[in-house]
Amino acid sequence: MAINSGGGKSAMGLLRGQVAVVTGGGAGIGGGISRRLAEHGATIVVNDIDAQLLATLVADVEAGGGTVIPSPGDIRDPAVVEALADTALGVADGRVDVLVNNVGDYRPNGRFLKTGPEQWEALYALNLEHVLRCTRAIAPAMVEHRSGSIINVSTVEAFRGIPANAVYSAFNAAVNAFTRSLAVELGRDGVRVNAIAPDLMDTPQTPAEAMLRGRDPDLIATWVPLGRFGRPEDCADVVLFLASDLSRFVTGHVIPVDGGTTAASGWYGRADGRGWTNLPDRP
Numbered sequence: 001m002a003i004n005s006g007g008g009k010s011a012m013g014l015l016r017g018q019v020a021v022v023t024g025g026g027a028g029i030g031g032g033i034s035r036r037l038a039e040h041g042a043t044i045v046v047n048d049i050d051a052q053l054l055a056t057l058v059a060d061v062e063a064g065g066g067t068v069i070p071s072p073g074d075i076r077d078p079a080v081v082e083a084l085a086d087t088a089l090g091v092a093d094g095r096v097d098v099l100v101n102n103v104g105d106y107r108p109n110g111r112f113l114k115t116g117p118e119q120w121e122a123l124y125a126l127n128l129e130h131v132l133r134c135t136r137a138i139a140p141a142m143v144e145h146r147s148g149s150i151i152n153v154s155t156v157e158a159f160r161g162i163p164a165n166a167v168y169s170a171f172n173a174a175v176n177a178f179t180r181s182l183a184v185e186l187g188r189d190g191v192r193v194n195a196i197a198p199d200l201m202d203t204p205q206t207p208a209e210a211m212l213r214g215r216d217p218d219l220i221a222t223w224v225p226l227g228r229f230g231r232p233e234d235c236a237d238v239v240l241f242l243a244s245d246l247s248r249f250v251t252g253h254v255i256p257v258d259g260g261t262t263a264a265s266g267w268y269g270r271a272d273g274r275g276w277t278n279l280p281d282r283p
């Protein structure tokens with residue numbers, strides 16, 4: 001992906017001189033966020049489980065004149081969280097301005113009555129536990145410097161019911177509640193806490209072809225009010241807003257980045273009784 005000319009040295013940089021941490025920042029929504037924050041002048045410290053994706057990200061950001069420090073590893077591992085925090089805190093004498101807790105996955109999914117503790121624990125580790133760990137590791141530095149912005153990546157599925165994903169949606173609802181409560185707790189310390197709730201992003205986790213499942217792409221317009229699937233940049237721009245001083249009086253909010261699907265949303269039982277769909281169904 002191309003980086004704006006000027007990259008980290010851009011005079012337009014909203015985050016010039018800042019240090020920003022992104023988990024799962026190699027590709028998908030996290031990749032878009034990493035690139036955007038670097039374009040706006042932040043030194044980005046990027047975690048990813050995939051060394052190849054991380055290498056590509058580093059090459060892209062550096063080619064655009066940005067500064068990136070990779071911090072590889074599985075964010076579910078507490079030692080990886082600790083290494084990420086140590087790396088970030090070492091960049092600018094213990095100051096970290098932005099933390100984006102992006103990693104999350106709806107898999108393993110399936111009907112709740114067919115799941116068990118092993119699956120729930122896997123979803124907890126992927127969607128909530130590292131959010132708590134990373135925040136616990138990095139927020140104290142923000143409090144100490146009386147400044148910081150934490151942005152969690154949740155999902156619209158935390159607002160509406162999604163069959164076969166009850167546990168994923170429950171943990172993301174927890175991310176939203178954590179966002180709001182922590183915002184209240186840390187407000188007087190100068191730290192803001194917000195979240196974005198994406199839907200229907202064309203990413204490696206949910207590629208456009210998989211979302212369409214053979215349907216006519218013309219149907220997207222009947223499904224997403226803004227008439228297209230989302231792109232990582234759509235999320236990245238909202239995260240940039242939340243990370244920067246433009247949102248200085250905004251805290252405790254979860255902002256859908258969904259092309260209007262929350263406003264229009266509904267899961268429908270199929271007429272033939274065989275499961276549900278949120279898609280324009282075949283006749």
Ligand SMILES: NC(=O)c1ccc[n+]([C@@H]2O[C@H](COP(=O)([O-])OP(=O)(O)OC[C@H]3O[C@@H](n4cnc5c(N)ncnc54)[C@H](O)[C@@H]3O)[C@@H](O)[C@H]2O)c1
Pocket residue numbers: 023024025026027028029030047048049050053073074075076102103104105106153154155156197198199200201202203204205206
């Ligand atoms: N794609 C969507 O439509 C959508 C919708 C709602 C919410 N979300 C949320 O957005 C976030 C990002 O989703 P995405 O679609 O970009 O995902 P993705 O799977 O396409 O990309 C995830 C990135 O994180 C990395 N990663 C995965 N597991 C990791 C781990 N354990 N440790 C470190 N890095 C890891 C991957 O290598 C990849 O670079 C997730 O929290 C997801 O739940 C996505």
